[in-house]
Amino acid sequence: MSHYFAELTSPAVAALGADGRTPVLLLPVGAVEPHGPHAPLGTDPLISAGMCRRAAEALEGDPAVRVLILPPVPYGVTRYAAAFPGGVHIGEETLHALLTELCAALLGQGLDRIVLVNNHFEPEHLATLRRVVRTVADSHGVRIGHLDLVRRRHAERLTEEFRRGECHAGRYETSLVLADAPEQVDTELMAELPRVPVDLPAAMAAGKTDFAALGMTRAYCGDPAEATVEEGEASFEKLTEMLIETIRDVAS
Numbered sequence: 001m002s003h004y005f006a007e008l009t010s011p012a013v014a015a016l017g018a019d020g021r022t023p024v025l026l027l028p029v030g031a032v033e034p035h036g037p038h039a040p041l042g043t044d045p046l047i048s049a050g051m052c053r054r055a056a057e058a059l060e061g062d063p064a065v066r067v068l069i070l071p072p073v074p075y076g077v078t079r080y081a082a083a084f085p086g087g088v089h090i091g092e093e094t095l096h097a098l099l100t101e102l103c104a105a106l107l108g109q110g111l112d113r114i115v116l117v118n119n120h121f122e123p124e125h126l127a128t129l130r131r132v133v134r135t136v137a138d139s140h141g142v143r144i145g146h147l148d149l150v151r152r153r154h155a156e157r158l159t160e161e162f163r164r165g166e167c168h169a170g171r172y173e174t175s176l177v178l179a180d181a182p183e184q185v186d187t188e189l190m191a192e193l194p195r196v197p198v199d200l201p202a203a204m205a206a207g208k209t210d211f212a213a214l215g216m217t218r219a220y221c222g223d224p225a226e227a228t229v230e231e232g233e234a235s236f237e238k239l240t241e242m243l244i245e246t247i248r249d250v251a252s
Contacts, residue, residue: 003056005068016111021066022251024113025106026052026243027099028069029129031076031120034084034211035169036220038190039177041086043169044120045074047239050180052117054240055247065251073098076118077125081211084219092128099132100139107140113250115145117243121167123204126150145250147243150201157238159231161222165199170222172235179232195223 002008005025016023030045040046049072056067077095081087090098103114116129126148133146149155155163161172177185198221203214211219 001060003053003060003067003069005070008068013109013111016066016068019066021062021064022113023066023068023111024115024247024251025111026055026067026069026115026117026247027102028052028072028074029076029099029116029118029120030072030074031078031122031125032074032086032088033078033120034081034086034219035173036193036224037218038186038193038224039169039174039220040181040184041088042074043173043177044076044118045072046181046184047119047173047176048072048117050176050236051119051239051243054236055243058240058244059247065247067247070102073102076120076122077128078120078122079124080122080209080214081219083210083212092124095125095128096132096135099129100135103132103136103142103144104140107136107142112140112142113145115147115243115246115250117147119149121150121200143250145246147246149239149242154242157242159235164197164222165201166197166222168200168216168222169220170196170224171226171231172222174224174227175229175232176235177232178227178229179236182229185227190224190227193218193220193224195225196221198222 028048032041035043052069059067075090078089
C-alpha cells in the first residue's frame with residue numbers, strides 16, 4: 001500500500017475513509033537555497049520529506065489514521081542567501097496563494113485533514129505558512145495542521161545547536177542529511193569546516209537580513225564538522241514523534 005498520494009488511482013482516492021480510517025495528508029515544504037559548501041541546496045525539503053516518510057511508515061496499519069504524503073512544495077521564501085549561487089526564491093504572496101489553493105482543492109474533495117511539514121525557518125517564510133493556516137480557517141472553517149518547529153514547546157525537544165539558533169547547515173541539519181541521503185554531503189569538506197556561532201533568531205530580530213551580515217560568509221552556521229549519522233537518526237526520531245502527535249491531533 002503506497003504512502004504517496006500521487007501514486008494512488010482516482011477510485012482509490014474516492015474510497016479513502018471507507019475502511020474507517022481518517023485520511024491525513026502531509027504536505028512537505030521547504031526551500032531550495034545554499035547550505036554551506038558541503039550540504040545540498042535541497043536540505044530543507046529533504047528533511048521534510050524524510051519526516052513524512054518515517055511518520056507514514058510508523059503509522060502503517062494504524063486502525064485510526066491513513067497517512068498519505070502529497071507531492072512536495074520545495075520552493076519557499078528565501079532571500080537571506082541571495083548572495084550565494086543556487087537559491088530559488090518565491091515571494092510571500094506566491095507561496096501563500098499556492099498553498100491555500102492546494103488546500104482548497106483537497107478540501108473540495110472532502111480531504112480536510114492536512115498538515116504542513118516545514119523545515120525552512122526564514123522568518124518571512126514561517127509567517128507565510130502561519131498565514132496560510134489562518135486563511136484556510138477563515139475561508140473554509142477548517143483548521144489544518146502545521147508543525148511549527150521553532151515554537152518553544154517543539155524546539156526544546158531538539159538538539160542543543162538547534163535551540164541555540166545555529167541551525168543552518170550546521171551539525172543539526174547536516175546530521176539529518178547524513179541520515180537520509182549521505183551521498184549528498186561532501187564529508188571531506190564538512191570535516192574541515194570551523195564552527196560559526198550565530199544566534200540566527202536574535203540576529204534576524206536585530207534587523208540583519210542576509211547571510212553575510214549574519215556572519216555566515218560560507219552560507220552556514222553551527223558546527224557541521226561534528227555532524228553524524230547517529231545524531232541525524234536521533235533527530236529524525238524526535239521530529240517524527242512530533243509529526244505523529246500533530247497527525248493524531250488533526251485526525252481527531
